[in-house]
Amino acid sequence: MGFITQHPVLVVSLVKIAVLLFIVMTALAYLTWLERKVVAHIQSRIGPYYVGAHGLLQPLADGLKFLFKEDMTPPTSDRLVYLLAPFLALSLALTAIALIPFGPPHVTWLGQPLFVVSNVDIGLLFLFSITSIGVYGVALAGWSSNSKYPLLGGLRSSAQMISYEVSLTISVVGVLLLAGSLSFNDIIEGQRGYWLHFIPRWHVFPQIIGFLCYLTAAIAETNRIPFDLPEAETELVAGFHTEYSSFKFAMFFMAEYANMITVSCLATILFFGGWLSPFPDSWTWQNYLPGAGLLLLAAYCAYDTVANMRGIAQIQFAVVTLLAGGGGLISLYPPAAAVIQGPFWFTTKILLILFFYIWMRGTLPRFRYDQLMSFGWKLLLPVSLANLVITAFVIIWPLLRHG
Amino acid sequence: MSVPIILFFVCALLAVAGAVLLILAREPIHSALALVLVMMALAVLYLLLGAPFVAAVQIIVYAGAIMVLFVFVIMLLNAGVEERTDFSKIAKWAGVPLGFFLLLLIAHFLARSSIGTAIATGAGAAAEQASTRELSVQLFRQYLFPFEATSILILIAILGALVLARKDE
Amino acid sequence: MSAIPISWYLVLSAVLFGLGVVAFVFKRNVITIFMSIELMLNAVNLAFVAFARARNALDGLVFVFFVIVVAAAEAAVGLAIVIMLAQHRESLNVERVNLLKL
Numbered sequence: 001m002g003f004i005t006q007h008p009v010l011v012v013s014l015v016k017i018a019v020l021l022f023i024v025m026t027a028l029a030y031l032t033w034l035e036r037k038v039v040a041h042i043q044s045r046i047g048p049y050y051v052g053a054h055g056l057l058q059p060l061a062d063g064l065k066f067l068f069k070e071d072m073t074p075p076t077s078d079r080l081v082y083l084l085a086p087f088l089a090l091s092l093a094l095t096a097i098a099l100i101p102f103g104p105p106h107v108t109w110l111g112q113p114l115f116v117v118s119n120v121d122i123g124l125l126f127l128f129s130i131t132s133i134g135v136y137g138v139a140l141a142g143w144s145s146n147s148k149y150p151l152l153g154g155l156r157s158s159a160q161m162i163s164y165e166v167s168l169t170i171s172v173v174g175v176l177l178l179a180g181s182l183s184f185n186d187i188i189e190g191q192r193g194y195w196l197h198f199i200p201r202w203h204v205f206p207q208i209i210g211f212l213c214y215l216t217a218a219i220a221e222t223n224r225i226p227f228d229l230p231e232a233e234t235e236l237v238a239g240f241h242t243e244y245s246s247f248k249f250a251m252f253f254m255a256e257y258a259n260m261i262t263v264s265c266l267a268t269i270l271f272f273g274g275w276l277s278p279f280p281d282s283w284t285w286q287n288y289l290p291g292a293g294l295l296l297l298a299a300y301c302a303y304d305t306v307a308n309m310r311g312i313a314q315i316q317f318a319v320v321t322l323l324a325g326g327g328g329l330i331s332l333y334p335p336a337a338a339v340i341q342g343p344f345w346f347t348t349k350i351l352l353i354l355f356f357y358i359w360m361r362g363t364l365p366r367f368r369y370d371q372l373m374s375f376g377w378k379l380l381l382p383v384s385l386a387n388l389v390i391t392a393f394v395i396i397w398p399l400l401r402h403g
Numbered sequence: 404m405s406v407p408i409i410l411f412f413v414c415a416l417l418a419v420a421g422a423v424l425l426i427l428a429r430e431p432i433h434s435a436l437a438l439v440l441v442m443m444a445l446a447v448l449y450l451l452l453g454a455p456f457v458a459a460v461q462i463i464v465y466a467g468a469i470m471v472l473f474v475f476v477i478m479l480l481n482a483g484v485e486e487r488t489d490f491s492k493i494a495k496w497a498g499v500p501l502g503f504f505l506l507l508l509i510a511h512f513l514a515r516s517s518i519g520t521a522i523a524t525g526a527g528a529a530a531e532q533a534s535t536r537e538l539s540v541q542l543f544r545q546y547l548f549p550f551e552a553t554s555i556l557i558l559i560a561i562l563g564a565l566v567l568a569r570k571d572e
Numbered sequence: 573m574s575a576i577p578i579s580w581y582l583v584l585s586a587v588l589f590g591l592g593v594v595a596f597v598f599k600r601n602v603i604t605i606f607m608s609i610e611l612m613l614n615a616v617n618l619a620f621v622a623f624a625r626a627r628n629a630l631d632g633l634v635f636v637f638f639v640i641v642v643a644a645a646e647a648a649v650g651l652a653i654v655i656m657l658a659q660h661r662e663s664l665n666v667e668r669v670n671l672l673k674l
Contacts, residue, residue, distance in 0.1 A: 407576060408576060411576050411580065415580075415584050418584065418588060419584070419587060419588070419591070422587075422588055422591035422592065422595075422611060423591065425591070425595055425604075425607065425608065425611060426591065426594060426595045426598065426599070431601055431603050431604050431607075434604050434607055435607060438607050438610060438611060441588070441611060441614060442614060445614055445617070445618055448581065448584075448618060448621075449618075449621050451576070452581065452621050452622060452624075452625045453625055454621050454624065454625070454633055454636075456633070457621060457633050457636050457637070460637065460640060461617070461640065464640050464641075464644060465610075465614070465640055465643070465644075468644070469610070469643060469644050469647045470610075472647055472648065472651060473603065473606070473607060473610075473647070473651070476603060476651045476654060476655060477603055479655070480603075480654075480655065480658045480664065502590065502594065505590075506586060506587065506590045509586050510582075510583045510586055510587075513579055513582040513583060513586060514577075514579040514582070514583060516579075533624070533630055533633055537630055538630055538633055538634065541630045541631070541634050542634055542637065545634075546634050546638075549638055553638055553641045553642065553645075556641070556642065556645050557641065557644070557645050559645075560644075560645035560646075560648045560649050561648070563648075563649045563652065564648045564649055564651075564652040567649070567652035567653060567655075567656055568652045568655060568656070
């Protein structure tokens with residue numbers, strides 16, 4: 001007990017890191033489930049439904065499969081770099097999530113903010129530096145596999161990533177001009193308030209072009225469809241991770257989804273108000289929204305359990321119902337409800353953006369590589385720059401007019 | 404033995420180890436990775452010196468773009484194993500100790516100089532960190548001309564690289 | 573709050589610079605020689621930042637900014653030249669590049 005009160009920073013940080021890591025890994029696993037379900041329904045089929053009720057244990061089955069697959073190493077590769085690349089990719093992707101605030105900083109435990117693992121003044125810049133280094137994971141994986149398809153895939157993929165990184169960074173500067181600070185908390189606080197009493201002051205409204213440029217650059221940066229030529233099966237076998245098997249491949253896979261989550265979190269913070277709620281603070285009924293939502297989910301699950309499930313799936317889904325119901329009841333308890341508000345809105349916004357990502361994956365064809373590069377340099381970069389110049393001009397205009 | 408001192412020694416050791424690996428590596432790709440290690444260690448040292456913006460710029464531009472360019476060129480050209488040079492005996496037996504002695508001499512005078520004994524406080528105090536706002540004010544007021552000149556320099560470099568890399572048709 | 577004297581940073585900068593010079597002199601591959609130049613520039617950057625802290629002035633940091641930009645420009649043009657060299661000479665060994673005619 002004395003240790004905890006004497007070293008609050010250390011203890012709270014360790015607990016936050018452990019909880020966040022657990023939540024992020026589970027979220028990664030269930031993001032793959034969500035993707036398979038959504039893409040399946042777009043393609044008029046069902047997706048995983050066999051392993052566990054509604055396929056909910058599919059990520060667990062996939063994880064076990066990855067653990068038990070045969071782990072081969074190609075014979076003449078550079079061993080050190082071959083082993084380094086997936087670790088680099090995954091650790092960088094997970095480190096980026098440490099900078100993201102999931103809730104307001106005034107919610108504290110033992111004097112430390114509860115919802116952000118590390119609160120730095122120039123958080124945005126550090127996030128970009130982490131994504132810059134992420135290029136090495138891909139390039140080194142392609143190189144150390146000692147085979148032509150991975151090398152080509154790795155080179156193309158890393159060239160694509162560094163090209164779109166420029167547009168990504170420039171499209172965000174418009175938001176920085178509006179917010180006046182690089183710290184995530186300041187950017188989110190600058191989005192409080194309303195225009196015309198009902199439109200929230202989110203940066204997406206004045207910076208709509210910036211948001212569209214950011215979203216396009218982010219999809220290209222994370223190598224998703226329509227920009228995923230370097231890892232498409234019909235083009236380059238599997239791209240830079242062809243020669244990786246079992247757990248190392250799983251690390252690349254997880255790194256890709258973790259990057260997706262990171263850019264979605266960044267889009268939410270920069271453009272959609274982060275953990276701020278779209279409703280005014282005076283509407284206190286919104287505190288019960290998470291609880292009500294979870295209870296509705298529990299009611300649907302209960303109906304589904306009774307009506308449609310049989311056998312072991314029924315038991316599994318009954319467990320899910322009880323968990324959802326329990327979570328809903330806890331969220332209705334007023335002190336808990338006040339704490340959960342920030343993360344609830346943040347998670348909702350991230351889920352909507354991730355759903356958009358998955359929707360694009362199910363719908364659009366992919367770009368050819370030269371189309372991709374010319375789009376990035378000849379269209380996206382000039383549009384981002386024009387957005388920056390126009391934003392700067394609009395902000396300075398009142399100062400210029402008054403001398 | 405507080406945290407800044409431990410951090411300084413760890414990063415200094417990593418930087419020197421990276422530089423030594425750059426010299427001793429047999430393949431250029433390992434040298435490139437060693438240089439990236441040096442740059443990351445230096446970025447942490449810049450943080451210790453209270454310059455977080457410079458640390459971030461170092462990682463984004465230097466380690467994240469320039470070194471990626473080096474790695475690309477090494478991969479494209481398939482730069483093979485470094486050939487073994489036959490050092491002349493004089494270089495090995497006299498040069499290295501003399502070089503080491505020169506280094507000690509420089510270090511001694513640096514440590515004794517008046518600016519060398521200035522103490523740097525740890526980078527925890529927020530008032531002592533160079534904020535981005537002040538840095539950009541300096542950059543755009545006092546150093547505006549060099550700023551514009553370097554942007555023209557980058558333009559020239561881009562054009563030069565494009566011209567050089569174009570295939571003869 | 574403990575203090576680290578600036579001289580430690582300057583000594584580290586000198587050591588890194590010296591190692592960069594050694595790499596420049598003793599290595600054969602032209603790309604590795606380029607990388608040793610970058611190592612020397614990094615050592616100089618460390619010295620600049622250390623001096624900026626010692627004098628509590630921001631000029632050192634602005635200069636670091638310019639050094640990084642110039643290093644980028646130099647790396648781009650230099651590597652383009654290296655690529656051309658490799659295409660025409662089929663070798664990246666600097667001792668083979670000793671004729672003025674390409």
